[in-house]
Amino acid sequence: MRADAARAAKPLNYQEVYNAIAEALDNSDYDDGSYGPVLVRLAWHAAGTYDKNTGTGGSNGATMRFNPESAHGANAGLSVARDLLEPIKKRFPQISYSDLWSLAGVVAIQEMGGPTIPWRPGRKDADTSAACTPDGRLPDASQAHDHLRNIFYRMGFNDQEIVALAGAHALGRCHTDRSGYEGPWTFSPTTFSNSYFKLLLSERWVDKKWSGPKQAVDKATGSLMMLPADLALINDRVFKKHVAEYAKDENKFFADFAAAFKKLEELGVPFPENAPTLTFNRAAA
Numbered sequence: 098m099r100a101d102a103a104r105a106a107k108p109l110n111y112q113e114v115y116n117a118i119a120e121a122l123d124n125s126d127y128d129d130g131s132y133g134p135v136l137v138r139l140a141w142h143a144a145g146t147y148d149k150n151t152g153t154g155g156s157n158g159a160t161m162r163f164n165p166e167s168a169h170g171a172n173a174g175l176s177v178a179r180d181l182l183e184p185i186k187k188r189f190p191q192i193s194y195s196d197l198w199s200l201a202g203v204v205a206i207q208e209m210g211g212p213t214i215p216w217r218p219g220r221k222d223a224d225t226s227a228a229c230t231p232d233g234r235l236p237d238a239s240q241a242h243d244h245l246r247n248i249f250y251r252m253g254f255n256d257q258e259i260v261a262l263a264g265a266h267a268l269g270r271c272h273t274d275r276s277g278y279e280g281p282w283t284f285s286p287t288t289f290s291n292s293y294f295k296l297l298l299s300e301r302w303v304d305k306k307w308s309g310p311k312q313a314v315d316k317a318t319g320s321l322m323m324l325p326a327d328l329a330l331i332n333d334r335v336f337k338k339h340v341a342e343y344a345k346d347e348n349k350f351f352a353d354f355a356a357a358f359k360k361l362e363e364l365g366v367p368f369p370e371n372a373p374t375l376t377f378n379r380a381a382a
């Protein structure tokens with residue numbers, strides 16, 4: 098039997114897939130040295146299209162493989178993440194793209210020092226672009242708190258979960274050639290922490306003076322940024338209460354983020370009855 102056929106016949110060891118993704122993360126020539134943040138963004142965008150009212154969208158299907166979804170402005174730059182995972186798909190052909198992309202989000206968060214996130218396999222890929230979701234399902238960075246609630250309530254999240262999920266902006270950066278915005282939110286963009294919440298409250302945020310879209314920079318150094326949608330979290334009384342809680346208690350943030358991200362990754366997925374819930378530790382294999 099050919100090696101790839103033999104591999105395809107072997108039951109999938111998800112820890113091996115986890116380890117292969119973890120080994121692909123670090124690259125000193127890319128952004129801040131890791132593909133972790135863009136993998137988290139891929140997993141979130143693949144899942145964040147879910148509409149609880151129609152049961153459409155979500156991580157099941159991996160419809161971002163197809164036009165028009167791959168070309169949606171909100172998904173600009175995510176081909177970097179999809180292309181990074183392609184060799185791992187070839188090495189482990191039994192895993193669906195849907196499961197691979199969602200697992201990659203868990204690997205990235207855990208390997209960047211974030212909480213352990215239980216993960217279930219069982220997503221199935223869509224065969225055609227017919228399942229592509231319409232544009233506009235993901236949040237618009239230029240908007241404020243009402244828009245955030247419309248987008249996330251549609252997925253089935255509450256205010257506390259919205260704030261916890263936004264804490265992923267501790268990671269990575271904005272790119273002028275992707276969203277048009279520029280810069281990182283924190284001084285540690287490849288470490289998962291509660292620093293996004295601490296900086297939201299500790300820094301004086303002033304309008305960036307440039308020709309790009311409206312965004313804020315920290316007055317002290319000018320090297321950090323916040324989107325209008327980020328600042329909405331401290332301009333709304335209820336959101337701000339959760340920001341303050343997470344700025345004070347990183348363990349609470351980690352626990353709430355893990356629960357909300359698991360919920361995000363499982364939105365609308367028709368898991369098989371016997372789908373196991375797995376937790377991963379890179380040392381194991």
Ligand code: HEM
Nearest residue numbers: 134135137141236237238262265269270271272275276326
């Ligand atoms: C709350 C509403 C949100 C808005 C308006 C928003 C908007 C954005 C924008 C405009 C970017 C920059 C994209 C680029 O230019 O590369 C970005 C990056 C990012 N977002 Fe969000 N986002 C939101 C929520 C989330 C959530 C819920 C997560 C994950 C749970 C997330 C994870 C990320 C990550 C990790 C990056 C950095 C990606 C990289 O470094 O390449 N965001 N976000």
Ligand SMILES: N=NC(=O)c1ccncc1
Nearest residue numbers: 138171235236237238276
């Ligand atoms: N995390 N969210 C994003 O990356 C994003 C959301 C909407 N529009 C552009 C980018």
